[in-house]
Amino acid sequence: MIDPHAHSGDQRRPGTVHLVGAGPGDPDLLTLRAARLIAQAQLIVHDGLVDPAILAMAPDHARLVSVAKSRSRHTMPQDAINQLLVDEALAGNDVVRLKGGDPFVFGRGGEEAEACHAAGVPVNVVPGISAAMGAAAAAGIALTHRDAASTVSFVAGQCKGLADQDWVGLAGKGRTLVIYMGLATAGAITEKLMADGLSPAMPVAVVENATRPTMRVLRGVLAGLEQIVETHRVKSPALIIIGEVAARAGAHHLAQIAETAL
Template identity: 45%
Template sequence: MMYSQTKTSAHRPQSSNVGKVWLVGAGPGDPDLLTVKALRVLQQADLILFDNLVSDEIRALFPKAVPAFYVGKRKDDHSIAQQDLNALLVKKAKQGLSIVRIKGGDPFVFGRGGEELMSLREAGIDAEVVPGITAASGCTTAAGIPLTHRGVSQGCTFVTAHGETELNLDWQALAHVGHTLVFYMGVSRAGIIAKNLIGNGLSASTPAAIIENGCRSNQRDIVGQLGELSHLVDTHQVQSPALIVVGDVVNLSARLRTLPELEILNQSCA
């Protein structure tokens, strides 16, 4: 399929003095999972601001003539404060630019897209959100782990393991809800996650998986049990980005994974 690189004004605001901001979800990393709309607005951009989780393969699709700047956040390493980034988006839009603010996954799933959109709305800036495939969906699918499966799990719960000050969650509710649990940004807190779930009644033998670099060429799927999470992270030197999945659906991975060439590391300590 061919895509034109020609800019158009079809989606620019009516005023010639004020630009527009697109909050774009890049998906979990595979450029083939970028939506058609996301690719189109990238090709129309005057300025691109991208996050750490936007993969190199997707960055390669940025138009060469368009300025692109990293504004991402890693643990304890923020390239720009969120409030300053919000102000930058407003400033550049008022200069008449069409700006693509592109994030890994979906802007509204642990991506602070709501905060950015709120700032833009309050400043009277034309803005639109382009949804992306969130990591919990894309990465578990690649690993052959359905988020729901008849007779196994009737729901799923997405949880961020990165709090503003501390990890303040209703662990009892999570342990008893009967859902597939997906923890974002949980690698450094794998032991805390396991301890709290087990301490609130979830069996230590509950199947669990760690998916590192999901939907990328170097994806690793590490399968074990809830009580082993911290050991698995340490043994395999798991690095971000990685998801933690807890629930019986993990047992389906060996039969259902969509990338059969991937090795599933079944490292149970039992």
């Protein structure tokens, strides 16, 4: 009996791995290409932050494999995810690798693409609305504004050696800093930025569950960032936006925004 996952001597044409951005949450924000691939999928390997309504768009016969990750628990290590994609593709299966936001913005899509290319597996990248873009739009925060910011930086707040990261110049007057995965390290982020000279009174906004019905936008200042996260029990997915633009919002958004004076 031939092992369908055996690579040696297997001359079948490999399937394609589609690295697909699922956007910030709202299914209406999927690209047309992403929606089409999901609707035609035979196998979907998805992250935990992909909204259930998006997964429900898959055919009834599609296999859904969750590789959800959290700060304390990884269903599958990244190396194993890479190998899963390669094994399935070399077995002749097309794979929809579904990721929240955009696959190339803190989604490890680059690592997965490299693993596939090394194994001779074709890769198709379908960009998605990034979490930062979706959160800012849903909250009515313009990441750039002629009167407030001409530069935007994206950083990961949950990484090894956070204190050693060089963030000097990323936040301040005329600049906006967007922090992914920063809830657990909000206190350290505050200390780091203030130590680098950022004003404790710099406006901040924490956007939880962006674009979804349960979205919250919590506003305050840098010195109170950790207190905002703890007092309001903010849960992932959430983004932190730091800069003068965080104090601005369109009036039409205010009905769905929970404000805080912290």
